[in-house]
Amino acid sequence: MxxxxxxxxxxxxxxxxxxxxxxxxxxxxxxxxxxxxxxxxxxxxxxxxxxxxxxxxxxxxxxxxxxxxxxxxxxxxxxxxxxxxxxxTASGGHLGYIPGGGLYAAAMGDYIADVTNKYAGVFYASPGAVRIENALIEWTGKMVGYKQGFGGNLTSGGSIANLVAVTTARDAKGIKAINFHRTVIYTTLQAHHCVDKAIIIAGLRECVIRKVALDDCYRMDVIALEQQIKEDRQAGLLPFMVIANAGSTDVGAIDPLHAISKVAKEQDVWMHVDGAYGGYFVMLNEQKQKMKGIELADSVVLDPHKGMFLPYGTGIVLVKQLHHLQNAFAYEANYMQDTEGVASGISPADVSPELSKHFRGMRMWLPLKLYGEQAFKDCLQEKLLLTQYFTEKIKELGFEVVCEPELSVVAYRYVPEMGDANEFNKTLLEKMHEDGEIFISSTNLNGTYVLRFACLSFRTHLSHVDRLIGMLERHLKELLR
Ligand SMILES: Cc1ncc(COP(=O)(O)O)c(C=O)c1O
CATH class of the missing domain: 1.20.1650 (PLP-dependent transferase-like)
Known part of the structure; x- marks a missing residue:
């Protein structure tokens, strides 16, 4: 040499x-x-x-x-x-879209995950890391009301979690390309757009997508759902999947999950619940009642980077029967032969599209372990009360609330005596953005421009909501002058 x-x-x-x-x-x-x-x-x-x-x-x-x-x-x-x-986005003044979190303890968890760089994709590579991730799936699944035999995966967010659910449903129901044009998916106009993306990415672009009618508070009309499924079946179509919301992004609507689950069971369609925004409110008794039926869904999505206040990059998909998830995602490769047959741990790589992945469980496990569940429940409860407080205050200012909030999102607008209400509220939002002290966003409900209050940051407290109310009052007065 x-x-x-x-x-x-x-x-x-x-x-x-x-x-x-x-x-x-x-x-x-x-x-x-x-x-x-x-x-x-x-x-x-x-x-x-x-x-x-x-x-x-x-x-x-x-x-x-x-x-x-x-x-x-x-x-x-x-x-x-x-x-x-x-x-x-780290500020308590972020009250737009759906605020994310950014717990300091989650950053400490990421630090540990990155320094140890444990390989959390395969049980054989790091049984400890995989057990941490599986314990979080177990904890979340039980919270939702699943009993046994369920599975899940920590994803990068709600979009990928919904994609995993749609893909799993497709394979579990044996949907084949030859039938795509006859296969029907039921959702509503309140579904997050990532659901439409998931359908397309899962190859189901050619399926028939039914946007089921909504009630006055933007919740799926179950009678319309049932009728549509029956009509579709009579017409020779193949009803496949219903996608419901546990807290819609626009207005925070919770679909009637229990009634939907009955229809889904009778009609033999896969029921999926997108709880990316609202899912973790299930920790609270009253909200658990509102979401009754979520435990009967075949799959559920939750976003810990929303309801558990983690930094962006953590979603969860749960599937009621683990084997459906495995059927969709488990693979074998020659060079992975040493990892096979190591008992007692589900490998994340066998229940998701990812092989190598961030050890993202650590950022959720550490805060939960350090602070305990109660701190999270109290923080969520605080957000609900702040929402109630905000709703009462803006009504006093003359704003109109689209629907009484079910969770921590409020859609509202001011209707001036003269002039176009949409233009007025748009200008009001522009003024709020120029000011910037507190951030809010807007949405469009059937052509009506509305402002949104979305309270989910763990740093949002009464003082932020009071500042927002002050800003709204100030800019409203200016515009009405
Ligand atoms: C109800 C709902 N579903 C899905 C998503 C998409 O989640 P993510 O942004 O984590 O991909 C969101 C995001 O706000 C949401 O509110």
Whole structure:
């Protein structure tokens, strides 16, 4: 062996080891990072919740990767160009769309997950990591009301979780390409658009999609559902799947899940519930009653990055009968032969499209373990009461509420005595966005422009809601002047 080869390897080893800092270097970097995180968190309430400036800022698009940088410089770059523009999603003033979370303990969980870099895809590779993920599936499944024999997977979010559910349903019901054009999926106009995407990605674009009628509060009309299924069957079509909401994005509507489950059972269609937004409210007794029937669904989606206040990137799909999930996703490969036959743990890779994946369970397991379930229940309950408070206050200001909120989303608008109500509310939202102190968003309900209040950030408290009410009052007065 030539000495040159060994010398070259050693030289490269020295340079490559920059990627693996020693204890002192790690300590310095961690301290810088800690200072940055603390400063960011302490600025949260001073900073606006929405900043419209900065969309033209190209500094990060043109990042120079050719040279190494110092961590303080890098953090400064982020502070200047990443942190501020757009929605301040970590702030309690984020009351638009469906707010995500960002628990500090979840960041600590990610830190552990990333430093240990445990391979959470396959039980053989890390029984501990996989047991952590499976314990979370078990906990969530039992909370929903599943008993035994169910399975699930931690996904990157609600969209992929819905995709996994639709794919599982397709295979469980034996839907074949030759019949796609006769196969019917029932959903409503309140379904999140990711459900439509999931149907397309699962190859079911050619299926007949029925948007079942809604009642006055945007919930699926079960009589219309049943009638439509019967008519479709008589017409030679193949009713396959009904997709219901446990908290719609637009207005927070909960479909009549129990009644839907009866129809689904009688008509032999797969029942799926999208609880990406509302699912974790099932932890609370009153909301569990409202969602009665969710436990009878064949599959359910929940988003811990919404209802469990985790940072973006964590959804859950549950399937009532594990074997359906395995039928859709389990595969074998020659090079994986050593991993087979290791008993007592379901491998996430056998119940999802992913093989290598982030050990995302750690960011949920750690906060739950550190704080316990009750803290999460109280936080969700607080959001419901804040929603009630907000609803009462805006009615006093003269706003019209589309429906009494079932969860923590309120759709509302102001109807001026003169002029177009849609234009008025649109202008009001523009003023709110220019102001930016608290962030809200809007939606369109059958051509009616409405404002939305979506309260789900663990950092949203009474003071934020009061600030929002103050802003609405201020801008409303200005517009009415
Ligand atoms: C009801 C509902 N379903 C699905 C989704 C999509 O989830 P994600 O953004 O996690 O992919 C959302 C997102 O807001 C939602 O509210």
């Amino acid at each position: 030539s000495q040159t080869l060994v010398d070259n390897i050693k030289a490269l080893e020295q340079s490559a080891s920059t990627l693996d800092p020693n204890a002192e270097e790690r300590n310095d970097a961690t301290q810088s990072l800690q200072r940055y995180a603390d400063a960011f968190l302490s600025r949260l309430d001073e900073n606006k919740s929405f900043i419209q400036d900065g969309y033209q800022d190209e500094a990060l698009s043109n990042t120079d990767f050719s040279q190494a940088s110092n961590i303080e410089e890098v953090l400064h770059l982020l502070e200047q160009h990443m942190e501020l523009p757009g929605i301040n």
